[in-house]
Amino acid sequence: MLNNSQLDLAPITRHLRAMFGSRLLVAAVHHLHVFDQLNSEPLSVAELRNRIGLSERPAMVLFPALCAMQLLAYDADGRLFITELGRYLTTSQTPNLTGYTGLEKDDIGAVEMAVRLKNDGPMDTPEGISFVKEGDAPSPMDDPELSRKFTLGLAGRAKHLSPIVAANLSKREGHLLDVAGGTGYYTYEWLLNNPASTATILDRPAVLSVAAEILDEFSHSDRPGAGSLKERVRLLPGDMLTDELPQTDILLAASLFHDWPTPTCQLLAHRFASALRPGGELWVHDAFLNDALDAPLPVTDYSAQLFWGTKGRCYSRAEYRSWFTEAGLQPTPDNIPTQMDYGLIWARKTT
Numbered sequence: 125m126l127n128n129s130q131l132d133l134a135p136i137t138r139h140l141r142a143m144f145g146s147r148l149l150v151a152a153v154h155h156l157h158v159f160d161q162l163n164s165e166p167l168s169v170a171e172l173r174n175r176i177g178l179s180e181r182p183a184m185v186l187f188p189a190l191c192a193m194q195l196l197a198y199d200a201d202g203r204l205f206i207t208e209l210g211r212y213l214t215t216s217q218t219p220n221l222t223g224y225t226g227l228e229k230d231d232i233g234a235v236e237m238a239v240r241l242k243n244d245g246p247m248d249t250p251e252g253i254s255f256v257k258e259g260d261a262p263s264p265m266d267d268p269e270l271s272r273k274f275t276l277g278l279a280g281r282a283k284h285l286s287p288i289v290a291a292n293l294s295k296r297e298g299h300l301l302d303v304a305g306g307t308g309y310y311t312y313e314w315l316l317n318n319p320a321s322t323a324t325i326l327d328r329p330a331v332l333s334v335a336a337e338i339l340d341e342f343s344h345s346d347r348p349g350a351g352s353l354k355e356r357v358r359l360l361p362g363d364m365l366t367d368e369l370p371q372t373d374i375l376l377a378a379s380l381f382h383d384w385p386t387p388t389c390q391l392l393a394h395r396f397a398s399a400l401r402p403g404g405e406l407w408v409h410d411a412f413l414n415d416a417l418d419a420p421l422p423v424t425d426y427s428a429q430l431f432w433g434t435k436g437r438c439y440s441r442a443e444y445r446s447w448f449t450e451a452g453l454q455p456t457p458d459n460i461p462t463q464m465d466y467g468l469i470w471a472r473k474t475t
């Protein structure tokens with residue numbers, strides 16, 4: 125069931141994220157010289173990566189974006205080639221737009237994007253990387269001020285999307301584990317829809333102190349059932365990468381995998397599968413690339429934004445489903461759009 129009665133705010137998030145796509149374009153043309161490399165012949169992804177010195181994550185951000193911009197495409201052998209449109213970004217085409225796009229080549233965002241693409245992330249991160257806590261490295265999510273800033277920064281998005289997400293998750297009596305749950309809005313909405321159920325929100329301690337304030341406010345609202353929420357929610361401080369996870373019937377990973385590189389996503393899929401009881405369900409709310417990894421443009425822009433600020437990127441549903449299968453789960457074919465270019469997919473634990 126899709127609750128579509130509220131306005132989709134995608135135009136706002138698309139314009140916001142387009143800035144990162146623009147940086148990719150200028151960096152690709154003027155700093156990484158992608159179009160010069162492809163000018164004489166199509167190249168395999170591996171060969172192009174090798175020539176411009178990109179590791180896996182930046183390549184899987186940049187190449188899908190240039191395809192979604194219709195500047196590159198894949199041939200039948202899986203090699204990248206310059207499209208008719210993309211030819212106007214080569215100096216061998218007359219006329220071409222390289223002089224015009226070159227006017228932006230010293231833009232500070234484009235220059236920094238080129239640095240981050242080549243380095244697979246920023247050169248220096250003394251405060252740690254936004255939204256991630258890994259090992260002993262400093263994390264803004266463990267700093268009282270920064271974690272509040274980042275958590276409240278996502279609050280409006282979660283508040284807007286959570287009724288739609290909750291309406292589409294399974295209705296059942298049981299337990300929901302909202303891993304890296306942030307504000308907790310997805311949990312509160314699901315508990316209102318499932319009055320006999322309970323939930324755990326797992327996150328960093330500093331994040332959970334913000335969640336506790338939001339839970340307090342939510343439980344004093346006039347929403348039916350809000351009064352019993354506090355008794356039904358447990359706020360569990362921890363590290364999802366290392367701590368034992370509580371057993372659950374439904375595990376929600378909302379805007380979670382996209383902060384992490386592929387090997388960590390594979391690890392998380394295994395950890396989440398182990399936390400599910402037989403018959404349990406793993407739900408992912410995120411923005412997905414298409415399985416051909418060449419569209420859609422709003423998601424390739426979002427992937428660039430995530431690449432800029434986190435350890436992750438956007439992934440395709442096929443990538444998620446392969447991790448679920450490797451972790452012993454059975455992916456369902458469901459593809460449930462929500463809003464702001466997000467959607468839901470899920471897998472079940474059969475045994």
Ligand SMILES: C[S@@+](CC[C@H](N)C(=O)[O-])C[C@H]1O[C@@H](n2cnc3c(N)ncnc32)[C@H](O)[C@@H]1O
Pocket residue numbers: 255256257258265275278282303304305306307326327328331362363364365377378379380383
């Ligand atoms: C992008 S936010 C998503 C929050 C929420 N699910 C939402 O959609 O609004 C990612 C969350 O992951 C949490 N996180 C990062 N590393 C973590 C770790 N190792 N253990 C637990 N939570 C972690 C962060 O504190 C942050 O709240």
